[in-house]
Amino acid sequence: MKRLLLIAALAAAPALAADLDRTPLDATTLDGQKVRLFPNGRWEYVDAAKAAEAQKVAAEFPENKTRPVESQGLVIGGFGRYVMPGDKDYNRGSLNPKMR
Numbered sequence: 001m002k003r004l005l006l007i008a009a010l011a012a013a014p015a016l017a018a019d020l021d022r023t024p025l026d027a028t029t030l031d032g033q034k035v036r037l038f039p040n041g042r043w044e045y046v047d048a049a050k051a052a053e054a055q056k057v058a059a060e061f062p063e064n065k066t067r068p069v070e071s072q073g074l075v076i077g078g079f080g081r082y083v084m085p086g087d088k089d090y091n092r093g094s095l096n097p098k099m100r
Contacts (some may be wrong), residue, residue: 004052010072022040025037026046034046058064067075072090091097 020039022039024039027035027037028036033050035043036046037043045054067073067082071084073082074080075082075096
């Protein structure tokens with residue numbers, strides 16, 4: 001019985017997630033700044049000039065730079081690398097003979 005309930009809950013999860021309201025919320029900070037809150041935890045200023053300035057400041061920090069969409073690989077804690085298209089290791093697959 002427990003397994004059946006678990007299977008039913010797992011099957012219903014994508015449908016419930018699709019029904020979530022994902023529209024951003026407008027809010028005001030304690031010091032009166034108008035901001036927009038996104039469901040993924042990101043936020044931005046509503047004022048375009050302040051938003052542009054904040055993006056310029058954020059671009060200076062390396063932790064805010066995301067990997068290019070077309071790259072492969074993973075960097076965790078500064079270890080690892082991103083493999084770009086054209087690199088000899090791009091789409092090479094596993095080097096483990098059992099996985100080929």
